[in-house]
Amino acid sequence: MNKNNSKEYDVIIIGGGVTGAGTARDCAMRGLSVLLVERHDFATGATGRNHGLLHSGARYAVTDPESASECIKENMTLRRIANHCVEENNGLFVTLPEDDLAFQSQFVDACKTAGIGTEILDPDFARRLEPSVNPNLKGAVKVPDGSVDPFRLTMSNMLDAKIHGAELLTQHEVTDVICEQNRAIGVELFNHAKNEKVKYYAKIIVNAGGIWGHHIASLAGININMFPAKGSLLIFGHRVNKMVLNRCRKPANADILVPGDTICLIGTTSERVPYDQIDNMFVSQADVDVLIREGVKLSPSLATTRILRAYAGVRPLVAADNDPTGRNISRGIVLLDHQERDGLSGFITITGGKLMTYRLMAEEATNLVCKKLAVDKQCETAEKALPGSEKSDLSLDNATDKIYSGMSIAQKSAKDRHGTLAKNIAVGDSNDDSLVCECEGVSIGEVKYAIKELHVNNLIDLRRRTRVGMGTCQGELCACRAAGLLCESLEEPGEAKDDLANFLQERWKGMSPIAWGDTINEVQFTSWIYEGIYGLKPDNN
Amino acid sequence: MKFDNIIIGGGLSGLTCGIKLAELGKKCAIVSSGQSAIHFFSGSLDLLGKVNGEEVSNPLESIKTLADNHPYQRVGIDNMTRLADEVPQFLDRAGLKFSGNANQNHFVLTPMGVMKPTWLTIEDFTRFETKDSFPWKKALIINFSGFLDFHTLFIKDGLKKLDVTTQIKNVSMKQFEAIRKNPSEMRSTNIAKVFDNGDALDEFAQKANDLSEGFDVVILPAVFGLLNKQIVSEIKAKILKPLVLLPAVPPSVPGIRSQILLRKRFQALGGTYFLGDNVEEGFFENNRLVAIATNNHGDIKLKADQFILASGSFYSKGIVATRDKVYEPIFGLDVNGETNGSEWKDEKFFNDQPYMHFGVKTDSQFHAMINGEPVENLFVAGSVLGGANALKEGSGAGISLLTSLHVAEQILK
Numbered sequence: 001m002n003k004n005n006s007k008e009y010d011v012i013i014i015g016g017g018v019t020g021a022g023t024a025r026d027c028a029m030r031g032l033s034v035l036l037v038e039r040h041d042f043a044t045g046a047t048g049r050n051h052g053l054l055h056s057g058a059r060y061a062v063t064d065p066e067s068a069s070e071c072i073k074e075n076m077t078l079r080r081i082a083n084h085c086v087e088e089n090n091g092l093f094v095t096l097p098e099d100d101l102a103f104q105s106q107f108v109d110a111c112k113t114a115g116i117g118t119e120i121l122d123p124d125f126a127r128r129l130e131p132s133v134n135p136n137l138k139g140a141v142k143v144p145d146g147s148v149d150p151f152r153l154t155m156s157n158m159l160d161a162k163i164h165g166a167e168l169l170t171q172h173e174v175t176d177v178i179c180e181q182n183r184a185i186g187v188e189l190f191n192h193a194k195n196e197k198v199k200y201y202a203k204i205i206v207n208a209g210g211i212w213g214h215h216i217a218s219l220a221g222i223n224i225n226m227f228p229a230k231g232s233l234l235i236f237g238h239r240v241n242k243m244v245l246n247r248c249r250k251p252a253n254a255d256i257l258v259p260g261d262t263i264c265l266i267g268t269t270s271e272r273v274p275y276d277q278i279d280n281m282f283v284s285q286a287d288v289d290v291l292i293r294e295g296v297k298l299s300p301s302l303a304t305t306r307i308l309r310a311y312a313g314v315r316p317l318v319a320a321d322n323d324p325t326g327r328n329i330s331r332g333i334v335l336l337d338h339q340e341r342d343g344l345s346g347f348i349t350i351t352g353g354k355l356m357t358y359r360l361m362a363e364e365a366t367n368l369v370c371k372k373l374a375v376d377k378q379c380e381t382a383e384k385a386l387p388g389s390e391k392s393d394l395s396l397d398n399a400t401d402k403i404y405s406g407m408s409i410a411q412k413s414a415k416d417r418h419g420t421l422a423k424n425i426a427v428g429d430s431n432d433d434s435l436v437c438e439c440e441g442v443s444i445g446e447v448k449y450a451i452k453e454l455h456v457n458n459l460i461d462l463r464r465r466t467r468v469g470m471g472t473c474q475g476e477l478c479a480c481r482a483a484g485l486l487c488e489s490l491e492e493p494g495e496a497k498d499d500l501a502n503f504l505q506e507r508w509k510g511m512s513p514i515a516w517g518d519t520i521n522e523v524q525f526t527s528w529i530y531e532g533i534y535g536l537k538p539d540n541n
Numbered sequence: 542m543k544f545d546n547i548i549i550g551g552g553l554s555g556l557t558c559g560i561k562l563a564e565l566g567k568k569c570a571i572v573s574s575g576q577s578a579i580h581f582f583s584g585s586l587d588l589l590g591k592v593n594g595e596e597v598s599n600p601l602e603s604i605k606t607l608a609d610n611h612p613y614q615r616v617g618i619d620n621m622t623r624l625a626d627e628v629p630q631f632l633d634r635a636g637l638k639f640s641g642n643a644n645q646n647h648f649v650l651t652p653m654g655v656m657k658p659t660w661l662t663i664e665d666f667t668r669f670e671t672k673d674s675f676p677w678k679k680a681l682i683i684n685f686s687g688f689l690d691f692h693t694l695f696i697k698d699g700l701k702k703l704d705v706t707t708q709i710k711n712v713s714m715k716q717f718e719a720i721r722k723n724p725s726e727m728r729s730t731n732i733a734k735v736f737d738n739g740d741a742l743d744e745f746a747q748k749a750n751d752l753s754e755g756f757d758v759v760i761l762p763a764v765f766g767l768l769n770k771q772i773v774s775e776i777k778a779k780i781l782k783p784l785v786l787l788p789a790v791p792p793s794v795p796g797i798r799s800q801i802l803l804r805k806r807f808q809a810l811g812g813t814y815f816l817g818d819n820v821e822e823g824f825f826e827n828n829r830l831v832a833i834a835t836n837n838h839g840d841i842k843l844k845a846d847q848f849i850l851a852s853g854s855f856y857s858k859g860i861v862a863t864r865d866k867v868y869e870p871i872f873g874l875d876v877n878g879e880t881n882g883s884e885w886k887d888e889k890f891f892n893d894q895p896y897m898h899f900g901v902k903t904d905s906q907f908h909a910m911i912n913g914e915p916v917e918n919l920f921v922a923g924s925v926l927g928g929a930n931a932l933k934e935g936s937g938a939g940i941s942l943l944t945s946l947h948v949a950e951q952i953l954k
């Protein structure tokens with residue numbers, strides 16, 4: 001036991017997804033002392049395994065008006081405060097030959113009620129606006145959908161939390177909630193990096209563990225009825241569509257095609273899974289088949305577009321407290337005050353909701369924390385831009401203009417990834433500018449920045465921060481270069497080799513469900529390079 | 542256009558077939574669409590490194606234990622023994638010096654710092670007779686500043702396990718400044734081009750020699766002699782301490798050189814090499830392939846008495862997988878591996894992957910088959926053949942070389 005942790009925080013936040021990140025930021029901005037703990041790496045739960053749709057709310061307008069109005073409000077807020085994480089693409093809700101056109105007017109009315117702007121388009125015009133759409137569409141409605149990069153969004157919230165004094169720990173798993181006379185007073189953690197247990201104490205503990213919140217609550221002796229719903233998605237190797245494409249019907253499987261960066265994503269399936277399967281997210285052949293079949297209906301050219309990866313995440317759905325059967329699932333935000341609900345003070349849970357309503361969730365959770373701590377400070381997260389999105393900050397362009405007349409590919413990519421924060425990436429020296437990953441334009445400078453500032457512990461973390469190995473080469477050679485760099489700065493060589501082996505395994509997990517065509521060709525090549533030529537084996541190191 | 546033999550694919554197999562046939566007076570053409578596996582070559586040709594996960598010491602002996610449908614079994618142990626013996630001279634005639642023994646694997650040090658069993662190693666690299674000892678105690682690893690493709694710490698780590706103490710030094714060379722300015726140019730082939738011109742070599746050797754005071758051996762990335770083969774012996778002569786070269790991240794400098802020398806040998810023997818041309822389809826008559834059509838030749842069909850398919854595995858598109866089937870794309874030949882997509886692969890990346898065994902089926906004389914019927918004059922050689930996981934076995938080049946030489950002999954009979 002490490003005894004050196006007698007400091008008591010105002011609040012400990014469990015979970016390094018977007019909800020935890022947003023709550024850490026909000027709490028820190030309101031002057032609280034904050035510790036955030038995450039068992040793996042940031043954005044490894046649902047936050048790193050979703051569709052990245054910046055909902056306009058239209059999808060929920062007919063079935064869940066409350067979610068719809070939350071979405072449109074937050075949609076507008078994120079465009080302001082998280083500009084570098086958002087693509088303002090707009091979206092179409094299309095009626096295909098097999099869909100009922102009558103739904104369209106009901107849909108448009110419901111959007112109007114929720115405050116979502118719509119525009120009914122003539123099918124011809126829609127085809128011109130979005131050439132990739134199924135040419136047989138019967139109708140189309142334009143809505144203010146967009147795309148949001150969950151990794152970037154989470155990281156800029158984390159960074160801002162840090163700027164406001166929060167402490168962040170990755171690789172720290174909560175193994176127990178320490179309670180004393182009906183009060184949660186701290187957490188026991190297992191530090192995976194050092195293989196040791198530590199304890200930290202706080203006045204309030206916030207459970208922002210997504211679907212794992214069920215287990216975390218149980219550590220405090222509390223039951224939350226959670227229903228894991230697995231959703232699978234496919235990433236395509238290039239961006240087929242400019243706008244988000246949705247089906248104009250009640251929400252169903254595989255009916256959204258979201259463009260982002262240079263790729264697009266079709267999703268999702270939805271399947272209840274047993275709770276003991278939530279850490280075992282695989283995509284089945286049947287999932288792949290449904291996604292392709294339905295995707296091609298939205299945009300026929302998907303049939304011939306290369307699939308890069310398949311992955312699945314779990315939605316944290318919560319059953320209403322008065323409904324033990326779990327039929328009455330809420331898709332909205334769930335904030336539980338366990339003092340009122342279960343008689344345990346110092347412990348609250350924030351879950352449910354969506355990626356894009358994280359800020360509102362954080363605000364509600366922080367309001368409750370502040371109330372309990374009798375802190376009277378207004379929430380400012382809806383007004384203050386996130387780091388990387390500050391409008392007035394032109395220093396990146398100025399700084400780089402001094403060095404180059406035009407920005408290099410790596411600098412442009414870095415600016416896209418990190419917004420104005422890219423100014424912290426070293427440039428101008430031939431060493432820092434050298435490219436580690438050619439497909440994604442990741443330079444040594446960016447890798448070093450990520451290692452130093454962005455809590456990178458291994459290659460997979462690095463991929464989440466910089467997109468190293470995310471491109472079409474799928475991590476063949478750049479992974480090795482990046483491993484070499486990690487080895488110089490933070491890993492023992494033996495660890496770095498294991499790390500490389502894990503990285504390749506992790507990529508394979510996403511590729512094996514779709515391992516045909518160019519994907520299998522490249523996987524075979526990668527195997528020859530790493531195992532054949534390098535002699536890399538998972539247990540060799 | 543008419544030839545005695547046409548070979549589809551210009552990798553190690555295709556070139557081996559072509560050279561062997563041309564050496565014996567055949568008028569041959571090779572049609573090759575692109576890069577081959579030799580571009581990424583480690584520097585060592587493997588015959589058989591492992592059987593059922595156990596390291597093999599005598600490849601020829603262990604071949605007897607392989608499954609009946611293994612390509613080596615179809616060549617036959619006597620032929621294997623004889624042909625394996627021929628290979629070093631065969632390569633030597635192309636200007637490629639390899640050494641090793643088919644009855645006794647030796648070891649090479651990989652860029653991860655591990656010892657790997659192999660059959661023949663190109664003169665650039667060092668052969669080790671055992672896997673658990675390194676002849677020197679104090680090693681100096683030298684890398685070029687800004688060169689990301691040589692992972693010195695991995696090598697150091699591997700050598701530590703062999704009780705070798707190592708130091709790593711970086712050397713800056715003004716001759717590399719131009720390539721370092723471009724963020725993606727500092728790669729092994731570009732460094733090799735600078736050395737090929739000769740002028741940087743003396744200066745580098747001088748620096749290396751100064752640094753190597755007090756060390757027993759110098760370790761460098763294999764970035765010498767891309768087009769100018771002499772550079773390899775020159776650097777070895779100029780570095781005063783024993784020199785161990787290790788592969789850098791591919792493409793491989795000795796690999797590209799090998800490909801070029803084999804192609805030149807084929808052309809010097811009168812062979813015709815159609816580079817960057819893709820064979821699209823074949824025309825059959827009575828169980829014989831009479832002609833092929835290629836992308837660049839349009840309506841002009843290429844005819845020959847015998848054809849050899851040496852189009853490689855998945856990575857060279859010699860075989861192709863779609864969502865629900867595996868097929869041979871030029872002729873629609875019979876393949877093994879037409880199973881359900883979900884059974885192609887193991888969820889663990891480093892396990893023996895079923896798809897690695899997939900390839901074109903042949904009869905016992907390496908004739909291709911269509912619907913179970915052998916095509917009399919279409920032979921199959923190299924990694925397009927199914928029946929083995931060459932990666933797990935360490936049999937990549939062995940299968941390519943020996944099935945190719947064997948097929949050439951069948952044709953010459």
Ligand SMILES: Cc1cc2nc3c(=O)[nH]c(=O)nc-3n(C[C@H](O)[C@H](O)[C@H](O)COP(=O)(O)OP(=O)(O)OC[C@H]3O[C@@H](n4cnc5c(N)ncnc54)[C@H](O)[C@@H]3O)c2cc1C
Pocket residue numbers: 014015016017018019020037038039040041042043044045046047048049050051052053054055172173174175208209210211212213216229230231232233267268312313314315316351352353354355356357
């Ligand atoms: C397939 C799919 C598609 C989706 N698409 C969209 C979309 O397009 N738009 C949208 O807005 N939303 C979407 N969502 C919803 C969205 O992804 C989630 O609502 C959101 O990411 C939840 O974030 P979170 O931080 O609450 O949970 P998570 O991201 O799951 O974070 C919980 C974190 O807690 C950590 N943790 C767990 N146990 C412990 C422990 N014992 N100790 C420490 N840490 C622990 C986990 O590692 C994890 O990082 C989608 C969800 C899915 C599954």
Ligand SMILES: Cc1cc2nc3c(=O)[nH]c(=O)nc-3n(C[C@H](O)[C@H](O)[C@H](O)COP(=O)(O)OP(=O)(O)OC[C@H]3O[C@@H](n4cnc5c(N)ncnc54)[C@H](O)[C@@H]3O)c2cc1C
Pocket residue numbers: 524525528529532533549550551552553554555572573574575576577578579581582583584585586587588818819820821851852853854856857858859871922923924925931936937938939941
């Ligand atoms: C990256 C890599 C590294 C390897 N390294 C080693 C090593 O170091 N040692 C070792 O022993 N083994 C190694 N191997 C194993 C390797 O498979 C064999 O050693 C051997 O080189 C394969 O030769 P091949 O001629 O059968 O196939 P390939 O080298 O794949 O050549 C096939 C050729 O056919 C061409 N082709 C395909 N279709 C057509 C068409 N329709 N028309 C015209 N041309 C066509 C392709 O463009 C290609 O040039 C490696 C394999 C890979 C993939």
